[in-house]
Amino acid sequence: MDTDTTCKARINDEYKGRISDIRQLWDAYKQDQEAQVEDLGTWNEYGLCLDYVAPRTFRDQRRGYLRYQISLGGPSDEFRFYMAEDLTLTRVEYWFLDWFDGAHKTLRSGADFDMMKEIYEDWVDCQTVEYLIKQAEA
Numbered sequence: 001m002d003t004d005t006t007c008k009a010r011i012n013d014e015y016k017g018r019i020s021d022i023r024q025l026w027d028a029y030k031q032d033q034e035a036q037v038e039d040l041g042t043w044n045e046y047g048l049c050l051d052y053v054a055p056r057t058f059r060d061q062r063r064g065y066l067r068y069q070i071s072l073g074g075p076s077d078e079f080r081f082y083m084a085e086d087l088t089l090t091r092v093e094y095w096f097l098d099w100f101d102g103a104h105k106t107l108r109s110g111a112d113f114d115m116m117k118e119i120y121e122d123w124v125d126c127q128t129v130e131y132l133i134k135q136a137e138a
Contacts, residue, residue: 007075007103011096015105018070018077018094019112021046026115048072050123052132053080064136066120066129074099081120087129092116 021040028035029043036042049069055062066081075098082091092107107113123129 007096007098007101010075010098011094011103011105014075014077014096015094019115022119023115026119046070050128050132052129052136054136064133066123066132079116080104081116083120083129087124089117089120092120 024037025040025043025046028037033044034042040046047068047070049067051067051069053065053067055064057064063082066083068079068081070077070079075096077094077096080093080095081089082093083089092113093104094107095102095104107116120129
């Protein structure tokens, strides 16, 4: 891959690959929480981190969000889940970041948004979101 190409030019291909992986893993997980997907592992092994990024953690960041980091370094990618005070999901963004560059894509509707909303709601149901927010605020 040409690393001189901007994140904006690369984001669609990166997103397609990432959402495909997540869909395979999530579908398998819903059938059997220990299900292995060839070359990907299990849903619970995928990604690097799930955490809450409190408001004002970064310059010009007004709202907090739940961050599901998939990879780090250059490049890195993550999904950001924005929610209301009652933890209702308001927006999902996919971010693709590479040294001093970044681009994001907002999921508003459709099958990808529905799946990411289902994943988020699963985290809410098992109180993971509430726990991560309290942990970040401590």
